Amino acid sequence: MANIQTLDPSASPLDYYGWELRRQREAHGLNQGRLGEIIFCTGSLIGQIETTKKIPTRDFSERVDAALGTDGTFSRLIGLVLRSQLPTWFQPYAEMEAKASYISTYQAQVVYGLLQTEEYARAVLATGMSDDLNGLVAARVERQRILDREQPPLTWVVLDESVLLRPIGGREVMRRQLAHLLELTGHRWMHVQVLPNTAGAHASLDGTFNLLRFDDDPDIIYTEDLISGHMTANPEILREASRRYARLQAAALSVEDSAALIARVLEERYGDRSQPEEHAVA
Template sequence: MVNIRDLDPSASPLDYYGAELRRLREEAKLKQGELGGIVFCTASLIGQIETARKVPTREFSERVDAALGTGGVFSRLVGLVLRSQLPTWFQPYAEMEAKASYISTYQAQMVYGLLQTEAYARAVLATGLPDNLDESVAACLERQRILRRERPPMIWVVLDEAALYRPIGGVQVMRNQLTHLLGLRKSRWVQVQVLPFEAGEHASLIGSFNALRFDDDPDLVYTEDLISGHMTANPDTVKEAALRYAHVQAAALSVEDSAALIARVMEERYGHHPAPCERAVA
């Protein structure tokens, strides 16, 4: 049965995507099942996406672009759609993160979102008991696309040693996550340090925070509490965050010694034979 539902294209990126998919499909004189056959999915899935009941993937969007000869319309639009699946309070930060030229972060509890594997991100997101876990994971994966740009941002991460030991997702997920962190040594754009337990009290005991630097805009500092995020360009706050981050970096192990610690934890706590790294995430 054909899915028919009137959409307001201005209601959301998902509604706009669905309306455009229906318009261009009908313009090509294809039924939902015929387009589904071309892009290797069911007519039902086409109908669900056209009626904004299902979030499209990037792979689906690329196939539809090829099938309908759109010149990449849906591949460009799907980024907005997936970003709209992030929590409302997080979306402004994600938009600024995508524009940043330099990102520095201290993470006290877990691996930074841009460096998470898909399975690790799924385990993290599941703790919030979301109704749309698959869509949330896809949104995190989309967020990580900034790392694959021709000119990605420089990212400097300080992880508390606790993040290496907390078994998020289980042994296999952690083994793959730490393998992924070690693999990032090949990138000149990402540097990872570990703040060891032996550092004791340090300048950011209050918790995690991110600092964003831009080519043409003021620096920003981002923090989170239990239910929301907070972003500010207040000069005093930015200066205080920079000072604290400098102290945290100074107390952390070097990049090389950090990699050695990550490898040791991976072998001693999560087994000696890491499985092939999963696709990296958001």
Template structure:
């Protein structure tokens, strides 16, 4: 059992967050319940976060900073905390992803993680039966913040048409997810193409891959297998992946035609049930 008196702030970002929250709270002469009242949560939640039994959120961190006048301390810490919740094998990829100036990915099974809605991500991550699903979902949402930076990475995404048809999370989750993809048609830095089923055999039947390019470092190719991820900067692999991606983009629909297909699938396959019920009553 975790105990607040025995937390080692050097053990992990989460331990440091809990230790620092307790230190700052006590320095302001506040009990857990009193701080909870100020930031509109329970004292029990404060205690759970201080003892690492609960993962803090970004919203919680921002409210703590405002209440305790900590100059953004917890808002800065939360990024490290949430990244630490990612599987250890995935953390190096997340660190490289956050530094990349250009991302290009082909996804054969699922919507690219940076474009997933919270509900879609929860459905995907739940399939692995993790011990802390909430923490994994929060970590995935935190990764997406790179797309909201003043200078985000240029991001090209090719999705297999099968991704649109697979009902991950159910009808409403898929409708919201496809609507989210359509929102990116107005995003200056993000471009989504769909590889139609009609393309038949194509350049990446072996599976998904992602290329990360940097301003001052060699390109990296990232792939995953059943239980882990792999990164390489091997020049021959980079050349092969670049060639394959160019062929995928050539076979895919244009950005405009892809958006039209996504919209059509959303309406025909994942129709808004509330509206269809209203029509049926009328």
């Protein structure tokens, strides 16, 4: 195990977190085991976080702040730590997403990341090639904190009907994911529409995209390919994307009918516990 003193606290948010945790712990005259007892975890976990072997959680950070009286230092730092666990190419988008006042997205394969349950996100991210699945899942959950703000971004989501039918993670995971979607549709700042299979050919057969709008900055559009993401504020591309999104919304079911369809799929496809679990194959 690496010695925390050999870490460069300026190397990354995670390195700084581990370095600062050990500094604060020692300043309070506590060994790893004793701090673990105070915040209800093992001393081994403290050591692993101090040496960047484990990614801290927000709950862990809040308990450390309470135990050491650090005035929210670790609760503030954890956001940077978790954002740094996102793929490098995705981090600029996540930063812009966190500043957006309006988000609109069309998703053809999976539920939009901000709307995913933790277990659904884990099943989606497990299909990739990351060596740190836990870090990616924690980072995705952290992104969703923007929806808990007093004034969250107005979010408009168009989901292809196939997203509801694709059993990612199995029946139980999908049941909870669709129930979560229905819960979100009860918020005045969240609108979910389903583009039904009966719509046939539509305005975005060539892929998904996100539109972000800001109070004081230019709008941007974000798209992804197999291995990276792309953002642009090109006015011509934005106009075309806006036209496409309007056509998608027009072809999709109303918000009310979409919620009814989600509820029906939830009951008919994922509601029977007597049937064996179905798992997607990566």
